[in-house]
Amino acid sequence: MTSKQPTPRIRKSSEQVRSAVHQAVIDLLSDPQGADLTIPAIAQRAGVNHTSIYRRWGSREALLADVVVTRLERDWPLTDTGTLRGDLTAWAQAGVASIRTPEGRLLVRAVALSMPASAQAQGERAQHFERRIHAIERIRQRAAARGENPPPLEQILDQLIAPLYLRAIFGIDPPATGYPELLVNRLLNNPDESPTA
Amino acid sequence: MTSKQPTPRIRKSSEQVRSAVHQAVIDLLSDPQGADLTIPAIAQRAGVNHTSIYRRWGSREALLADVVVTRLERDWPLTDTGTLRGDLTAWAQAGVASIRTPEGRLLVRAVALSMPASAQAQGERAQHFERRIHAIERIRQRAAARGENPPPLEQILDQLIAPLYLRAIFGIDPPATGYPELLVNRLLNNPDESPTA
Numbered sequence: 001m002t003s004k005q006p007t008p009r010i011r012k013s014s015e016q017v018r019s020a021v022h023q024a025v026i027d028l029l030s031d032p033q034g035a036d037l038t039i040p041a042i043a044q045r046a047g048v049n050h051t052s053i054y055r056r057w058g059s060r061e062a063l064l065a066d067v068v069v070t071r072l073e074r075d076w077p078l079t080d081t082g083t084l085r086g087d088l089t090a091w092a093q094a095g096v097a098s099i100r101t102p103e104g105r106l107l108v109r110a111v112a113l114s115m116p117a118s119a120q121a122q123g124e125r126a127q128h129f130e131r132r133i134h135a136i137e138r139i140r141q142r143a144a145a146r147g148e149n150p151p152p153l154e155q156i157l158d159q160l161i162a163p164l165y166l167r168a169i170f171g172i173d174p175p176a177t178g179y180p181e182l183l184v185n186r187l188l189n190n191p192d193e194s195p196t197a
Numbered sequence: 198m199t200s201k202q203p204t205p206r207i208r209k210s211s212e213q214v215r216s217a218v219h220q221a222v223i224d225l226l227s228d229p230q231g232a233d234l235t236i237p238a239i240a241q242r243a244g245v246n247h248t249s250i251y252r253r254w255g256s257r258e259a260l261l262a263d264v265v266v267t268r269l270e271r272d273w274p275l276t277d278t279g280t281l282r283g284d285l286t287a288w289a290q291a292g293v294a295s296i297r298t299p300e301g302r303l304l305v306r307a308v309a310l311s312m313p314a315s316a317q318a319q320g321e322r323a324q325h326f327e328r329r330i331h332a333i334e335r336i337r338q339r340a341a342a343r344g345e346n347p348p349p350l351e352q353i354l355d356q357l358i359a360p361l362y363l364r365a366i367f368g369i370d371p372p373a374t375g376y377p378e379l380l381v382n383r384l385l386n387n388p389d390e391s392p393t394a
Contacts, residue, residue: 109309154372159356162362163355
């Protein structure tokens with residue numbers, strides 16, 4: 001499909017490289033044979049030099065994190081509905097819809113694959129995920145500005161995000177109806193008794 | 198470290214093959230360079246023929262699932278304390294201790310890596326994880342036999358197991374104290390209002 005040595009026909013723009021590399025990662029993740037997701041394999045598939053990938057992303061983990069966060073921002077947006085309960089429910093609904101799709105499950109797989117094997121990769125990866133964590137933090141800040149009392153960020157991770165990830169990883173379908181609302185009820189109706197979280 | 202072509206010195210017993218292959222998976226998972234976890238690489242490291250791996254496990258996903266479940270059964274046991282709360286708390290304590298260790302985090306990474314890329318691999322993997330799910334089901338059945346009213350299995354997955362996995366995947370340390378008890382309180386103190394779960 002792609003040439004091994006991309007001839008320097010027209011030099012790809014920075015945005016074209018990014019787009020081709022992202023698509024190559026998605027394609028390789030989707031390979032039913034379980035293709036190896038190495039930087040040389042990604043570079044070959046994208047038709048770019050592997051040194052461009054190292055230069056731009058630093059590590060495979062950082063690249064995977066960038067792909068995941070970019071897709072999540074598109075497919076699993078954080079909307080402003082006017083209330084904390086509304087924002088969290090809309091977010092959980094998008095999440096449930098996402099993990100019902102093969103690509104949504106692949107993205108969760110990519111999150112796990114992006115787990116850092118080295119301290120350097122850990123730092124590069126963390127930068128990307130911070131974009132996502134900050135988005136959830138914005139929901140909390142909007143709620144606080146309205147006078148609502150949002151749960152701590154870690155409690156939102158534990159009770160709303162974690163169940164969706166686990167189900168995607170284990171292939172356990174969410175209940176057919178009412179699951180986003182159930183998760184939000186568990187989170188908002190029963191504040192933790194101690195300030196441990 | 199391992200010879201490329203293991204000479205047929207002494208034929209390995211079935212248990213020796215299993216042990217060598219499991220150790221090779223752990224070693225490759227621990228590689229700070231992020232070694233590729235392919236069956237040929239695992240076979241070479243273990244000093245066994247890669248056909249033995251395919252014959253015994255069927256797929257890379259099934260092998261990873263077997264390694265993970267075997268280690269979890271050892272490091273993260275399900276004990277009988279006499280009460281549902283005691284059993285779940287002991288289980289959560291072992292889980293928190295496990296994800297504080299590098300190997301515990303690697304195992305969670307391996308769970309995600311074992312996500313099936315094909316329907317066949319999905320079935321082979323599911324067989325291994327059923328061992329683990331059945332162990333949690335036994336906790337529920339013991340509780341029911343004592344006259345306790347255990348939450349549904351999926352709620353235990355959502356509220357007790359999922360937060361531990363998410364924290365291992367994202368590298369978010371659990372709170373220093375009281376976290377197992379906090380998770381169990383959330384699970385047992387606030388039964389779901391609707392029978393949706």
